Amino acid sequence: MHRARLALAVAAAAAIILSAPFISRISEAIKAACPGHFVRILASAAGASVALAIVLAVIRIRSRRAVRYTCIAAAVAGAVMYSLWTSSPDPQVAAVERFHFLEYGLLTFLFYRAWRPLNDGGVLLLPVLAAMITGTVEEWFQWFIPGRVGTFDDVFLNWVAIACGLLFSVGIDPPDHGLQRLGRRAILHAGAAAVLFILVFGAFFDSVHVGHVITAQGTGSFTSLYTEEGLSAEARDREARWSSGAPIVRTSLSREDQYRTEGIQHVAERNEAWAAGDFATAWRENAILERYYEPVLNTGHRWPAEQRLDAERRASAVAIEPGRYMSRAYPYEIYAWPSWSYWSVVGGLALAMLLLARRAGR
Numbered sequence: 001m002h003r004a005r006l007a008l009a010v011a012a013a014a015a016i017i018l019s020a021p022f023i024s025r026i027s028e029a030i031k032a033a034c035p036g037h038f039v040r041i042l043a044s045a046a047g048a049s050v051a052l053a054i055v056l057a058v059i060r061i062r063s064r065r066a067v068r069y070t071c072i073a074a075a076v077a078g079a080v081m082y083s084l085w086t087s088s089p090d091p092q093v094a095a096v097e098r099f100h101f102l103e104y105g106l107l108t109f110l111f112y113r114a115w116r117p118l119n120d121g122g123v124l125l126l127p128v129l130a131a132m133i134t135g136t137v138e139e140w141f142q143w144f145i146p147g148r149v150g151t152f153d154d155v156f157l158n159w160v161a162i163a164c165g166l167l168f169s170v171g172i173d174p175p176d177h178g179l180q181r182l183g184r185r186a187i188l189h190a191g192a193a194a195v196l197f198i199l200v201f202g203a204f205f206d207s208v209h210v211g212h213v214i215t216a217q218g219t220g221s222f223t224s225l226y227t228e229e230g231l232s233a234e235a236r237d238r239e240a241r242w243s244s245g246a247p248i249v250r251t252s253l254s255r256e257d258q259y260r261t262e263g264i265q266h267v268a269e270r271n272e273a274w275a276a277g278d279f280a281t282a283w284r285e286n287a288i289l290e291r292y293y294e295p296v297l298n299t300g301h302r303w304p305a306e307q308r309l310d311a312e313r314r315a316s317a318v319a320i321e322p323g324r325y326m327s328r329a330y331p332y333e334i335y336a337w338p339s340w341s342y343w344s345v346v347g348g349l350a351l352a353m354l355l356l357a358r359r360a361g362r
Contacts, residue, residue: 006114071171108165122186129193191357202346220325223334238295263296269329283315
């Protein structure tokens with residue numbers, strides 16, 4: 001292990017995580033300074049970085065050219081194919097995603113260089129695990145930042161970038177002795193890193209994707225991060241805090257109000273349904289809002305009495321059983337798993353990995 005290189009990789013990982021609240025500000029500053037050129041600037045920076053990396057890699061390669069060129073070509077091809085496959089229809093979002101992809105490719109390379117002296121299979125395992133932990137922590141951190149999201153799809157994007165970064169790193173500087181052996185020290189370090197990753201990813205997934213299905217009698221069902229009792233408690237809390245009429249300030253350095261965000265998502269679903277002429281859905285979403293997100297309605301999203309009566313009248317003309325309605329307002333997948341069973345599985349996996357690493361490292 002090269003300590004100076006490891007310190008550089010850890011510093012880069014910390015910079016990626018801690019910069020999350022400022023990415024929106026940086027993007028807006030670029031857009032303000034260069035109106036209409038944001039996508040071009042990011043695309044040029046990304047393209048120039050990839051081109052420079054390829055040139056430097058080709059210059060460096062002197063032996064085992066076929067295998068090393070294949071690794072580099074596979075890394076570039078994988079990045080291009082995944083980028084095209086998952087590219088957002090919004091050019092600005094797509095440009096940011098591609099730049100983010102390069103970030104994790106570079107981070108993996110830095111960790112690879114730090115553990116390159118191991119010269120065995122550990123040089124593949126440890127950089128991947130370190131980068132995966134960083135990516136999960138970053139997306140988890142983003143979940144609590146207003147205006148940012150962190151979901152499993154984003155974590156998976158990081159994983160693909162890490163895989164491409166590893167291929168590129170091996171192409172530049174492959175282990176001298178291949179992968180036929182894994183030293184005891186590497187096994188123990190990789191085992192500890194794998195246990196940490198399982199726990200970090202488990203906590204992230206629990207925060208973002210494990211929740212509850214709430215059944216509103218006479219209306220239908222919807223998914224939420226809160227229990228029904230939790231929603232009631234959050235509503236009482238917001239009613240007390242927002243009753244003064246003070247504006248709700250959301251800054252990149254504040255914490256995301258998930259209760260308010262859920263309410264706004266139901267408002268958006270209600271309004272879109274109403275605009276599309278789906279009055280039954282609009283009425284049901286409004287009923288959910290009135291029952292569980294009343295404080296959110298009081299911040300300027302409440303229907304006028306006439307519109308509410310009109311929606312109820314129109315909805316009553318549509319013969320849809322309330323029990324069959326499932327709201328699609330929440331944009332991310334929510335799994336209604338009991339907390340104890342979920343963490344039993346996560347804890348069991350972590351324990352199994354720890355025992356396996358200790359046994360293999362003897």
